């Protein structure tokens with residue numbers, strides 16, 4: 001099998017695939033210093049190199065290609081591979097537009113009567129500002145296209161909203177991705193991620209999880225790719241969860257009605273508002289770092305699930321999960337999400353793994369001779385498992401504290417509130 005990507009998500013995918021008896025050989029492009037312990041890595045083929053990935057697939061002839069990140073999916077990697085006879089886990093470009101264009105996603109939501117924030121789509125500054133005013137000045141401004149997670153501004157007042165609109169539409173801070181903006185009502189409530197496997201005829205719920213996007217404790221400071229995550233979410237009631245999966249199914253139904261089958265992982269980001277769950281966004285791939293808690297919870301064979309998804313045989317499989325909770329803590333480079341140092345040596349990895357029920361997923365690492373060094377803002381995701389969220393947190397932090405590198409930072413409060421809600425807090 002060939003895994004495309006080189007982050008914590010792809011390390012978790014490789015970790016899950018490597019446990020499957022049906023996977024006899026694993027290749028990853030480009031991979032990282034953790035993935036290369038499980039897979040043969042092809043470091044010189046990047047995730048954006050569609051031609052290179054097509055050529056690599058032609059040479060390796062994998063039974064399945066698993067595409068981790070959104071950019072190659074939106075660019076049509078799955079289509080290119082499938083047209084050449086490959087089996088691919090990951091949606092077509094047409095289906096991936098769900099993530100690739102927020103205006104398109106909104107249109108689908110309206111068509112499917114899916115609960116979401118009231119919104120307008122604009123290309124002109126003046127009309128966009130008019131809509132912000134109609135919303136009372138509090139609004140969320142979103143660049144339509146992919147902007148590496150930086151295209152959304154949650155504006156508590158009119159001045160911030162106008163600034164974000166100018167940034168996007170006039171200054172073209174996100175290039176063409178920001179030539180169109182979605183302006184929407186600001187929603188409040190806890191945010192969660194719902195993961196489902198989807199093929200041409202089935203939708204199979206995998207898990208709910210929650211990630212921590214802000215860099216600082218208590219959800220302060222700038223947004224990041226995610227500083228930690230946990231799963232399951234014991235505080236989400238049965239009724240709310242049922243509504244969430246109904247929303248996910250309704251989304252897939254709209255796509256099918258349009259003749260666009262979805263094959264892969266559908267990530268639905270929702271806010272649990274006072275009026276019930278509402279969709280914030282869709283992603284066409286596994287979340288990062290949520291994957292680092294969802295995959296360790298899987299009791300089912302990951303390879304079976306991914307192959308079944310890619311070949312429209314999901315109706316034959318059953319997902320089973322372990323009863324344990326999983327918590328992952330991201331260790332980041334000092335300064336992240338701003339500028340940070342790279343190629344800093346990392347120590348204590350072996351000691352940390354030996355410390356308990358933990359898995360260490362590499363997010364931004366590389367090798368410098370025999371030494372593992374940092375190579376990104378998010379460096380490692382340290383996942384602990386335990387009978388309760390509190391126990392999983394303790395495992396994760398015990399291991400995280402054994403790893404050292406200059407500038408290492410992490411949030412100390414990942415899943416702390418959830419552990420308290422569950423009445424498990426021991427301090």
Ligand code: AMP
Nearest residue numbers: 117140152154184185186187269280281
């Ligand atoms: P998105 O990429 O659309 O999920 O937006 C990024 C982040 O912005 C989300 O994870 C939320 O934290 C926040 N956000 C997006 N839409 C809204 C909204 N309508 N109301 C409040 N916050 C939002």
Ligand code: GLY
Nearest residue numbers: 211226287288289
């Ligand atoms: N953790 C957020 C994402 O993967 O988009």
